[in-house]
Amino acid sequence: MLVTALLMASTAPAGSALERLAAGLGYRVTVIDNRPADCPPLPLDPAVAPPVPLPPRRCMVLDIDLDMPANVAAPAGLELRTSLIGSVLRLDSPDFTSRVENGDVTIFALKPGRTLVPGRHYRIRMTASVPFFSRAFVLPNAVLAAPGVAPAVIAATRPGTDPDTGLETLPFVAPMTDEPRLATAAAVDRNVWLTPERAFARYAARGTAAAPDIVILPKPVQATRPDGATLDLSRGVRLALRGGSRTALIPALAGLARVGVGSGAVPLSIAIGDPSIAPEGYRLDVAATGIRIASHDVAGASYALRSLAQQAAHERLRMKPLTVVDAPRYGYRGLHVDLARNFHGRDEILRIVEQMAALKLNTLHLHLGDDEGWRMEIPALPELTQVGAYRCLDLSDATCLQPQLGADPARDAPTNGYLTTGDYLAILAAAKARQITVVPSFDMPGHSRAAIKSMEARYRRLAAAGRLAEAERFRLVEPGDTTRYASIQNYDDNTLNVCIQQTYRFVDTIVSAMARLHQQAGVPLRLYHIGADETAGAWRNSPACRAEAARTGTPVANLGARFVERVATMLAARGIHAGAWSDGLTHADPSALPAQTHSYIWGGLFDRGVAEAHAQVNRGWPVILSIPDVTYLDMPQAVSPDEPGATWATREIDLFRLYAFMPGNLPANAATITNILNQPGVIDDRTPLTPGHQVAGIQGQLWSEMVRRDSQMDYMLFPRLFALAERGWSRAAWEPAYVPGAAYSYGDERVDHSAMLAGWRDFAARVAERLPALDRDGITYRLTPPGARIVDGRLEANSETPGQRIDYRADGAAWARYAAPVAVTGAVDLRTVTADGKRASHTVTVLPERAAWQ
Template identity: 60%
Template sequence: MMTLWASAAILAASPAAASQADLDRMAATMGYRYTILTNRPASCPTGTPRCFEADIAITIPDAVPGVPFEIRYSLVNPVLRIDSDLFDNRTVNGDLNVLTVKPGRSLKPGQTYHVRLTAVGAFFSRNHMMPHATLAAPGLSPRVIAATRTGTDAETGLETLPFVAPMTDEAALARSAPDDRTVWRTPERAYALYAERGALAAPVDVAILPKPMTATRPGGPSVDLAKGVAVTTSGIDRAAIAPALTALAVGQGAVPVTIRRQAGMSPEGYRLTVGKGGVAIDAADAAGASYALRSLAQQIAAEGTVLRPLMVQDAPRYGFRGLHIDLARNFHSKAEILKLIEQMAAYKLNRLHLHLGDDEGWRLQIAGLPELTEVGAYRCADLSEKTCLQPQLGADPARDAATNGYLTAADYGEILHAAAARQIEVIPSFDMPGHSRAAIRSMEVRYQRLIAKGDRAGAERYRLVEPGDTTRYSSVQHYDDNTLNVCIDSTYRFIDAVIDDIAALHKAAGVPLTTYHIGADETAGAWKDSPACKVTMAREGLQPQQLGARFIERVASDLAKRGIAVAGWSDGLGHTDPARMPSAVQTNIWSNLHGGGVAEAHGQANRGWKTVLSIPDLGYFDMPYAADPNETGYDWASRGVDSFQVFGFMPGNLAANAALIPNILAQPKPIADTVPLQSGRAIAGIQAQLWSETVRRDSQVDYMLFPRLLALAERAWAKPDWEPAYVAGTAYEPNDARVDRARLLAGWGDFAGRMGVQMRMLDRAGVTYRLAPPGARIAGGRLEANAEFPGTPIEYRTGGTAWRRYDGPVAVTGAVDLRTRTPDGRRASRTVTVSP
C-alpha cells in the first residue's frame, strides 16, 4: 500500500513574473506521458533487491512563463534515482518528493523532456499510476495538468488513465525474481482456465446464494405470487424485517406469507416452505426471517412469481460475516455505502467495518473537534497543510472532488439506521497509533488556532505530538510524522473524545456501539527519543518497541470500561500481553496464508479472541482479479484474487488451502499447521476488505467488490464439500488429494449456474460489478470463446466492424476483438484481442 508523490521545479530562462492565466494555459496544454519500461533492469541501486524503471515524458508548451514551476505527480513506489540531464531529486516526506532543475539548466518551449526513474519494487498495472499531476508556481493557484486527468470508458463505464502508456511486453514487465511463475491472463490462458472450471456448470434449479444447507422440491401445485401476498407475523416485529419484505417486490394480495419465531433454531437460521397455496417462514430471530425473505426474493428472480414447491432449511456456518470499506484513503459517498448495505443484506453479510480515519483522511464529523473534517477530510494543493492535507494518492485537489469529503453526524446516523434495519452491525475504525497523520495534522491546525487566541491550555488539550520528540522514523507509506505519541496525556484525551462522540452517535440512532476498531497495525519505530516516553520506559522498564503494545492494552481497557469490545489488526494485537487485555477482543487476521497467517489465526484464537479471517490472498479485494496490466488493484499480497479462488477457500482448515492457493510468486507451496487450534477454540468468521488507495470512484468500489464478494458470502455462510475435517497439526501439499478437486469443480459449477440470476439482480440494483473479459482462442481458423460464468453474453468483431453476438465457434480471419456484456446489455467488459 505504498504511494509516492513528487514535485518538479521547472525553471524557464527569464525571471519575469507569470500571471494566473499563464499558468492556466500551461496546465491546459502541457504534454505528459508515463511509460513503465521494465521490471527487470540490468541492476538496482545497492541494497535494493527489486526495482523497476519508468519514463515520464513532459512536453513544454510553446509559451512558457519565465518563473519557477512545480509539477506535483504521483508514483506507486519510492524513487531510488533519476537519470536525467536536467533534474535532481530529493524526498520531502511520505508521498512527496521534489524534482529540481540542475543549476544552470533551463527548459525550452516546445521541447519534450524525459525523466527516467528507478524506483523500489515492481510496477505491474497501468492503474497504479496516480492521476491529477498538478502545475504550481509561487503566488498562483495550482492547476491540474489537463493531460493527467482521468477519463471514462464509454463501454465499460470505468475510470481510465489516458496519460499512461499501454503495458504490452509481458517478458519485460515480469517480476525480476527468476522463480516467479506468474503469467498474464491472456484470452488464450483464460479460455483454458474457464474451460477447466466450467466443465460441470449447468443451469440450476435453486438459485439461492449463499447456498442453503438443504433445499428440496416436494410435490404439489405451484404457488402464484403474482396475485400479491398477505404477510402475517408472530413473535417477530414486522418493522424489523421491512427491508427484506420490500426486496420481495411483490404487491399486497391474498397469497398468505406467514412468518413466525421458532424456538430451538440456530441463531439467524430459518426454514422456508413454499407450497400448499402459500409461503411459511419459521425463523430463530428477525435476522433469520429477513434471510428467508431474501432467499425467496432470489428464487422469484430465477423462477418468476409462479413458484414450484420448495423447502429450504438454513443457518450460517459463521456468526461473523463482514465487509470492510476504506473511506479514509479516498472518500466514497453515503449513497454508495447505503447501496452496499442493501447488497450485504441480500447476501446475508452482517458486519460493516467502516474505515474512517487514516493518514490520508478523516471521514466522520466529531463534535467539538471541527478541524478533523474541516482540514483532515480534504486534500488540496496547500502544502503548508493549514487548510487541508497534502495531495496524496492522485486525488483531485478541488475541494468538491469526489475523493474529498466526510460523513456528517446525520449521514452516519442514517447509515446506522439502514444497517440495523438489515441486522448489520457497524464497526467504526480509526487507525492508531500509526496511520494517524490526518488526525495529527488536523490537531496541529487546532493547536495553532487556539495558540493564536492565547488559549495554550485549550491548544494542548488534544495535541497529538510532543514538540521535544526528535525520533526519526519512516512508516510503511514513508511518512515521518504519522504516529501518535503514546506517552502524552493529550493523546488519550483525544481518543476518549472521539470514542465518546461516536458512542453518542450510536446511542442517538438507537444502535449501541458494541465494537470499536483501533487498527493498531504497521506502527513504525517511533518514540525512541521522546522525552515523555523516556520517562515512561524508565518507570515501567520498557523498550521502545513495547510501547505500542502498552498503548493497545490501555485503549482496550478504556473501551471495556465503556462496555465496548476492542478490535484491531492481528499484527499489533499479537504483541500485547493477553493477561493485560480485556476478555472481549476481536482480531482481524491479515497475514497471508503462505506468510504465517495460519499460525497467527490459530495462535490468536487460542487466546480466546474473536478471530476474523481477513487474509489478503482471498479477502483483500483491493488486489486485482487477475495478473493483467489493465486490472486495477495493488498486488503486494497477490497478483490475482478471482472469484474462483475466493469460492474455493477453506476457512475451517486453513493449512488445507495449500492444495489450491499458491504463494505471491504463483508457486505451489505446502502449508504446515505449526500452531494447532486448541480444542474448544474456533474461527469466528470471515471479512472482505476493500482498501481504496487506487479506488477513486464509487463505480470502482462496485467493480472491485463484485462478484467476488458473493463468493466470500458463500464461504462465510456454507461449509464447502471439499474441505477436509480439521486435524490439529496436519500439513498439506499443493494439489493434495485430501482436498477433493472434483467436488470443488462441481460446487463451482453450481455457484456459476446461480450467478446468472445474481447478475440480473445486481444490474437492477445499479451495481457496476466486474465483467471478466472472455477467454478465447483461434484454432483451425475458427474462433472459440467462453466466459467466467456460463451464459454471460459474449460479443466479437473483426477489423473494426460492428459487434456481433457470439453463439458458438465461427470461422474468422485475422485478429478478433472480444468482450462480455451484462445481462441487461448496458455495460461491457474490457475488450481483449486474440490472434491466429
C-alpha cells in the first residue's frame, strides 16, 4: 500500500499549511525499469567547458506516487525537493516540471496554473540517467518548499529502523522484484541477483573447512605447534618488559584482559628492540613454562599480544604450545573513512581504531572536507564548521548547506556535526596508543563546496562590519571569474580557484592548524592527503588564471596540476609528505613533486588502474592500492536489490572477492575477478614494473554518500575489513609471482584455484571465530543471509562462513533453528543470527518452484 498519513481535522498539528501537508502527504517511490528501450540523451549545457563526458546511453524509469491528505491544499508555488542520484532525462507529469538546483538536489515544481487537490492521487514518472540497482539508491528526507514559509521534510520519506538488523530502512520505497527489468541495464550485463538458491550453490562450491586449530587473523607468516603441555592462562600473566614502556602496550594488554587473561602468575616476557626482526614483526612462543615475545618495535609487541589474545580466546585460555614468527607484507595497511559526506563522530571512530589495532592495520585516513560538509574545527576559521558542518533548510546556503544525499536537515541529526579539536586529539591519542598513523584529508581544489560556501559566509560577515581587507584574506571566490562548469557530482560551484593567493593562504592555514594538533598529541604530522581528484573544468574564464597562464606559459587546463605541485612543495617545506588520488598526480610533473609523494591508485583493475599503479611505482613514489572494484567498501556486498552500496565501480565486493585480491600481481586478478558487467576479461601488463619496485601498501575506502548511521558504517566495514587486513599483512601462497609484461585472463591456471579455495576455507573459519568478539564490542557487522534451496520438498541451507546459526520459518510458523535438511511446504523465510541471538540478517525467502530453474 502507498505510505499515506491522512490528516483528520480534529488531530491536525499546529503550523503552516506546508507543515501540515508535509506531515500528511503520502509518498511512494517505485523503480519501474532499469532497461527501458528509449533512453533520451543527457541534457548538456553548451556553456560548460570543457564539456562533460557523455556517459553510456542507459537510464531507468521511476515513479513517485503522491497521495494528498483529505483536508490540506497545496500552497501556491509548491516545490518538492529531493536528492536524486543521476539526472532527469524526461519527465512524464501533467502537473510538475523538474530542474536541478545543485549537486543531487532535484526540484519538482508545480506548473503554472496547476494545483494539488486534497484527497487526490498524483504520479510523477521520470526517466533518469543512472540505473537504480538497489532500493538504497532512493534517498530519504524529501522536502516541500513554497514562497514565504519555512520548508518541511515530508514525514513519509523519513527512514525507519529494522528491529532485527538494527539497520536503516526506507519504508517509502517499493520492493524490487522484477529481476529481468531491474537487475541489469543492458543485455551484455551478466549480473544476476544473489537469490538464496544462487547463494547456496556459491557457498557449496567454495566448501566448508573444519574448525581451525590456529585462528590468528590476519594469517601469520609462520605458525607451528611444538610438543609440550598446555598453559593455563586463566591464572593471568605476570609481565616482564625490556626495551619499552608498559604504557605503550596498554591497549594490547587490555585486549588480552577482555578475553579473560588479566594479571596473575604466568610469566609473560616481552623484549622490544630485536634488530633481527623486521619492523612491526614479532616472535611469539607459548610453552608450559610461560610466554615469550620478541619484537623489533612496540608495534610488533602489540601485534604479538593481539595474536595471543585471539588464540587464547579460541583455546578457552588453555593453550597448547605455539610458536609464531610474523611480520607484515606491506608497511602501509590503511583504512579511509569519509566523515564529510555524512558525519560520523568521535565515538564511532574510536571504536573503529580499536578494531583496526586488533587487525594490525596501521593507517587511518580521515576524509574531513568535501562538497557536502566540512567536519574539522579550525579555530581561526569558525565558519568552516558553523556553516559547513551542517545541512538545514536554509535554501540560500547562507547559514548552512542545503541537504544533499538525503541527509536529515535537523541540526541535531547524526549526519550533521564536526570533530572538535578535542575530539581530534582524542582520536590521535587512541591511534598513537595503538601504533596507528592518522592521515587527515581535505579534498582540494575540487570537492571543496563546503569550504567555499563557508568562506563566503565569513566574507559577508566581515564585509558587513567594514573589515573588507580581512574579509578578502580567505575568500575563495574570484568575483570576475565567469567560468561555467559542472563537476562529476553536478556541482557548478565546488572548485577552488588555483590562481588566487587566498586559496594558498587557506590551504596553509588548514595545514598549520592540523600540524599543531598533531604536535600537541605527540605525533608530528608526516602525511597529509590533499585529494586533487575529479577537478572540474574550472578557471577557463578566470582573469587570475588567464594572467597566470600568460605569465608561466602553462595552458589554463593544466593549472590543476600546478596546484598539486605547489601544495606538495609547501607541505615538503614543513617536513610533511603529500598524498593525493592518482588521477590528480597523472598530469603533474614528477620533477616538480617531492620524491616521497604518496599516490593512492583508484583506477579500476579492468580500466587504467594497473598501468597507473605501475607507472607511478616506477617513479619511485610510495603507491597505495585503493582499487575501487576491490577495496571500495561502499560498494555492495552482494548483487541484490536489498543490499546498500554504490555500483559505479562494481556490483559486488563480497568477503571472497576481497580475500582473493592479489596486490603483488595486479594483472593476475583477471584470473579470479570479473568486470562490472560480471564478464571475464583480460588484464594486460602494458606498463611493467621496474625490477625491484613494488607497491607500498593497500587501503580500504569507505565513502559515506549513502552511509547515514554508525550501524551502517559497521555493516559496510565488517567483516570485509578482515579480508583487507589479511591481504595487507600476508602474501597468499596461491598468488603467482609477478612477471613483467604477463597478461592474465579469467580462469588462468597460473593461479592455483584449488589452493585459493583451500585458503579461503581456512580464512572463512577464522572469520567465524572472530564474529563473537565483534558482538561483544557492539559492532553491527553484516550478517550474510544464508543460502537455501528446496529440493523434493526438503529445505537445505548453508552459510558463507562456517558455524553460523540459521533460523527458518515456514507457513507463518515461529522461527526455528536449522540443523539439517527438513521437510517443508510452501515458501520458507530464512535468516542468519548472531551467536548471542540478539541480531539477525536480512530475511530471505526461498520458493519451491524456483528450485527447478536456479
